[in-house]
Every structure is written in C-alpha cells, then in structure tokens.
Amino acid sequence: MSVVRSLAVALLVAVAITVQVGLFAHLSIAGVVPDLALLVVVAAAIVRGPAYGTVLGLFAGLAVDLAPPADGVAGRWALALALAGWLAGQARGDARQSALATLVTVAVSSLAATSVYALSGLVLSEPGVTVARVVEVLPVAVLYDVAVTPLVVPLAMLLLRRLDPTPVRW
Amino acid sequence: MPSRPTDRDDGRRARTALALCVLTAITVMTLDGAGGDDSPVDPLRAATAEVFGPMQTGAAAVGTPVVELVDLVGEARGLREDNERLAEQNAAMRSELATGEVDRTRLAEYDALTGVAEGTGFDLVPARVVAIGPAQAFARTVTVDAGTADGVHADLTVVDASGLVGRVLRAGRHTATVLLAVDAGSVIGGRLDRSMELGFLRGDGGIGADALLSLDLVDPEAVPAEGDTVVTWGSRGGSPYVAGVPVGEVTRVHASAGDQSVTAGVRPFADMSSLDLVGVVVGPRRTGPRAVLGGGAPYAGDDARWGQR
Numbered sequence: 001m002s003v004v005r006s007l008a009v010a011l012l013v014a015v016a017i018t019v020q021v022g023l024f025a026h027l028s029i030a031g032v033v034p035d036l037a038l039l040v041v042v043a044a045a046i047v048r049g050p051a052y053g054t055v056l057g058l059f060a061g062l063a064v065d066l067a068p069p070a071d072g073v074a075g076r077w078a079l080a081l082a083l084a085g086w087l088a089g090q091a092r093g094d095a096r097q098s099a100l101a102t103l104v105t106v107a108v109s110s111l112a113a114t115s116v117y118a119l120s121g122l123v124l125s126e127p128g129v130t131v132a133r134v135v136e137v138l139p140v141a142v143l144y145d146v147a148v149t150p151l152v153v154p155l156a157m158l159l160l161r162r163l164d165p166t167p168v169r170w
Numbered sequence: 171m172p173s174r175p176t177d178r179d180d181g182r183r184a185r186t187a188l189a190l191c192v193l194t195a196i197t198v199m200t201l202d203g204a205g206g207d208d209s210p211v212d213p214l215r216a217a218t219a220e221v222f223g224p225m226q227t228g229a230a231a232v233g234t235p236v237v238e239l240v241d242l243v244g245e246a247r248g249l250r251e252d253n254e255r256l257a258e259q260n261a262a263m264r265s266e267l268a269t270g271e272v273d274r275t276r277l278a279e280y281d282a283l284t285g286v287a288e289g290t291g292f293d294l295v296p297a298r299v300v301a302i303g304p305a306q307a308f309a310r311t312v313t314v315d316a317g318t319a320d321g322v323h324a325d326l327t328v329v330d331a332s333g334l335v336g337r338v339l340r341a342g343r344h345t346a347t348v349l350l351a352v353d354a355g356s357v358i359g360g361r362l363d364r365s366m367e368l369g370f371l372r373g374d375g376g377i378g379a380d381a382l383l384s385l386d387l388v389d390p391e392a393v394p395a396e397g398d399t400v401v402t403w404g405s406r407g408g409s410p411y412v413a414g415v416p417v418g419e420v421t422r423v424h425a426s427a428g429d430q431s432v433t434a435g436v437r438p439f440a441d442m443s444s445l446d447l448v449g450v451v452v453g454p455r456r457t458g459p460r461a462v463l464g465g466g467a468p469y470a471g472d473d474a475r476w477g478q479r
Contacts, residue, residue: 018222021301021313022229031305031377031443050184058191062198066215067222068347069303069311071339071355074211075198082191089184114306121308124203128308128354128375141306 005163009044012159013060016040016152017067032140034148035110037064041081042088042109043156046096048164050089057085072126080116084109102153103146110145114138216342223345227315230300279447282331286449292412293453294329295320299445300345305377310353314448317344325410327402327451333439334358334402334417335448337410346450351417352381352442359403360385360417360436367392368403371417371436378443383418383436394420394434412451 016036024033037060045053061078064070070077088109094101115138121129202211209215280296287294297316303309316322318341328335328348336350349356354375361368369387376382385400398420404413422435 014222014225018225018229018301021303022226023233025302025304026233028302028304033304033306035304035306049180051180051187054184054187054191058194061195063218063222065198066211066218068219068226068342068345069301069313070307071303071309071311071347071349071353072307073199074202074215075195075200078198079192079195082188082195086184086188086191117306118308120199124199126308126355128310130375133308133375137305137308 008163013037013040013063017064029140029144032137032144034144036152038081038084038110038113038145039149039152040156041085042106043153044160045085045088046092047157047160049092050086053085053089054082057081073124076117076120079120080113083116084113087112103149106149107142107146110142114141219342219345223342226301226313227345279331283447283449286331292451294449295322295452296447296449298447310350310375312348312445313345314348315345316450317342317346319343321452322346322450327410327412328448329415329451330440330448334415335440335445338450350442351383351438352376358411360400361403362394363399363401365392381442383438385434385436393432394423396420396423400436
C-alpha cells in the first residue's frame with residue numbers, strides 16, 4: 001500500500017511540474033509562473049509534517065532540476081524545495097486551522113525557496129542570474145504563488161489526506 | 171503543545187531530514203557542477219526527460235482547448251438563463267471558430283516554415299514548443315516535441331519562419347531542450363549583412379519583447395549601423411549553428427568611451443515570447459555552385475526567403 005501511496009504522490013508532483021511549464025507558460029506574468037511543485041510540497045508538509053515535507057521537497061526539486069526544459073546545475077531546486085518543505089512543516093499547526101495562516105506559510109516558503117534558488121545561482125555564477133533580475137522576479141513569483149494557493153493547496157491537501165487515512169498527530 | 175515529547179521527536183526527526191536533504195542537494199550540485207559536459211547526473215537527466223517530455227507533449231495537446239475554454243466561459247457568463255440553449259449553441263460554434271482560427275494559424279506557420287526549407291535548402295524537422303522555462307529559473311529554455319526518434323540531436327540549429335531561435339541543448343527520444351538565443355549563456359557568431367563584419371552575439375536573458383542580443387564586433391574599428399541585419403556566421407560543420415540564418419536587426423548602437431569599443435543591441439527576428447512552430451535544421455544546405463567556389467563559405471544573400479519580420 002505504501003508503494004501505491006508513494007507512486008500517487010510522485011504522480012501528483014509530476015503533474016504539477018508539467019502543468020507549471022506547459023499550461024501555465026501561456027498564463028505567465030512577465031515570464032513568471034506559479035511554482036505548483038512548491039505548493040504541493042507545502043501542502044504535504046502541512047498534512048504530514050516537516051520531515052515528510054523536507055524529503056518530498058528534495059525529490060520534487062530534483063525532478064524540477066532534471067525535467068526539460070530546465071538547464072544548469074542540478075540540485076538547486078532540490079535544496080530550495082527541501083527548505084520550503086521544512087519551513088511549511090514548522091507552521092503546520094496554524095496552517096491547518098486558518099486559511100490566512102496557509103497563505104502566509106505559502107508566501108514565506110515561496111520567498112525562501114525562490115531566494116535560495118537565486119542565491120545558489122549567484123554563488124555558482126550561473127548565466128542569467130543577476131541581483132537586478134532576482135529583485136524583479138521575486139515579488140511576482142511570491143504573489144503569483146499566493147494567488148493560486150486557494151486553487152491548488154486545499155485540493156492537494158485533500159488528496160494527500162485521502163492517500164493517508166490514518167489520523168494525524170497534532 | 172511544544173512540551174509534548176512526540177512534538178520534540180517530530181522536530182528532531184525533521185531537523186535530521188533537513189540536514190540530510192541539504193547535504194544530498196549540495197552533493198548533487200557538486201557532482202553536476204564539477205562534471206561539466208560529462209556530468210554523472212546526465213543519465214538521470216536523460217531518464218527524467220523520457221518521463222516528462224511525453225507528459226509535456228500530452229499536456230500541450232490538452233492545454234490549448236483548455237485555454238480557449240477559459241475564455242469562452244468568461245464570455246458566456248453574462249447571458250441570461252432563458253438564453254441557455256442558444257448560449258450553449260453559441261459556445262459550441264465559437265469553440266469551433268476558435269479552433270478553426272488556431273488551425274489556420276498553424277497551417278500558415280507550417281506553410282512559412284516549408285517556404286524557408288524550400289528557399290534555403292535546409293532540411294528542417296518541424297517541432298512544436300510544448301513547455302517554456304519559467305522566469306524564476308533564470309534560463310531561457312523551451313521543450314520541443316521532436317527528439318532523437320525524429321533525427322534531432324544536441325547542437326543542432328533551431329529556426330522559425332522569421333529567423334534563428336537557438337540551438338538544441340540535449341535531446342530525448344521524443345522531446346528536446348532548446349537554448350534560446352536570448353539566454354544569458356548563449357553566444358552566437360554573427361555577421362553584419364552590409365559590411366560582412368564578424369562579431370559575437372550574447373543573450374541578456376531578458377523576458378518578452380524587450381529581450382535584446384548584444385553584438386561585439388571582432389574588428390574594433392568597425393561600426394555597425396542601425397537597421398543592419400545580423401546573420402549567423404556559421405560553425406564548422408554547421409554545428410551548433412549553420413551559416414546564413416538571419417538573427418536580428420541592429421536597433422541600438424552605443425559607443426563606450428572607456429575602452430573605445432562599440433556594442434550594438436540586436437532585436438531578434440524570432441519572437442522568443444510566443445514561439446510555437448519551430449524547425450530543427452537536420453540537413454546541410456543544398457550543395458550548389460557556391461559550395462564549389464567557396465568551400466562552404468557563409469552565404470548571406472537570401473534574406474528574401476525568410477518571411478514574417
């Protein structure tokens with residue numbers, strides 16, 4: 001059963017990544033699209049706790065790093081999303097009870113993940129990553145993530161709860 | 171709540187997971203970064219492309235009608251209930267019309283690309299852009315739905331009906347990743363059409379219509395003029411760039427007083443923000459009398475064959 005569960009979660013992440021670079025590419029704001037993989041990781045961290053969120057973040061991030069059309073050194077999104085999963089897990093008590101707390105959790109996780117990804121690019125001197133561009137992209141990315149949260153996170157949380165019917169410790 | 175031992179255990183477990191995951195991510199970065207062109211992560215990358223490539227192609231096929239549907243729902247919302255039947259009919263007809271429009275546009279695109287292939291003698295594999303890298307990733311790359319099964323491999327030139335798009339970075343069986351000319355890591359040899367001066371075109375990584383290429387000429391004395399067309403200089407063996415493909419038009423010339431060099435801003439002919447149908451150059455230019463004379467010298471006289479500026 002645990003294999004089936006893992007496969008279902010993997011499928012959820014894969015669909016998120018595909019929709020993010022495919023369908024949402026037509027709905028981008030200044031080239032920025034909502035980070036659906038991050039939203040799935042945040043939802044998982046809220047439902048299953050920080051340890052699960054961190055590990056799922058690592059694997060989801062690796063998939064984002066490796067799936068086309070990504071280019072550049074792999075492992076950067078993995079680092080960013082693992083951290084986002086851990087952060088969201090810390091706030092799970094509040095995020096389970098209020099929608100506003102969920103939005104704040106998404107905003108903080110998104111800000112942290114996008115910044116860590118950008119900073120790693122600056123450290124590794126990847127082409128295209130400049131401070132000016134990071135400052136341009138960061139607010140749009142965070143706001144867009146927060147804007148689609150009501151559409152994605154409750155649905156992802158519902159699916160993850162269905163997959164794991166055992167009562168969760170508070 | 172924090173005083174309960176289970177929460178403390180949870181916290182400790184999460185911190186351990188975080189430490190291990192951060193270490194794993196850094197290890198992957200180190201392996202991939204140090205490996206360079208021969209990275210140990212590449213097999214994993216190729217395997218991931220085999221899974222995600224077809225998913226993206228499938229999503230693109232589903233996605234276009236969905237985007238159109240979203241528009242239609244918005245338009246139909248204002249209609250009254252007793253008009254429901256008519257509205258439905260209307261929506262169906264509109265949908266038909268919208269799809270017809272897309273089909274017509276695509277047919278025109280194929281037509282233009284076929285014209286380019288016939289006019290220039292390049293063998294082109296037509297491919298559709300199915301995924302676009304987000305701005306958060308700071309790289310200008312797209313996925314196209316043609317791969318090694320269609321004769322596409324790494325380091326081939328990608329064009330559309332109006333000019334150069336970029337080059338193939340890597341190819342899976344049914345999809346390939348294309349590095350756009352405007353990516354900050356892209357460097358292309360270019361030639362000014364009027365003065366035949368050579369230079370290097372670098373992308374600025376910009377998004378949308380304001381993305382520019384900067385042209386540095388090899389000869390410091392040469393001065394590009396606004397309105398000059400830049401074509402590809404051509405690499406040895408036509409890989410990664412074949413010669414004579416129009417890249418863009420010089421829109422800005424600025425002289426730097428410091429090092430007395432002249433840099434030009436080049437606006438690409440291909441609209442990098444709304445790429446749809448592209449062609450991957452898989453065959454060499456048809457050999458003609460010029461090849462005998464020039465030994466493969468770049469041939470830049472056929473701009474008329476590239477339409478839709």
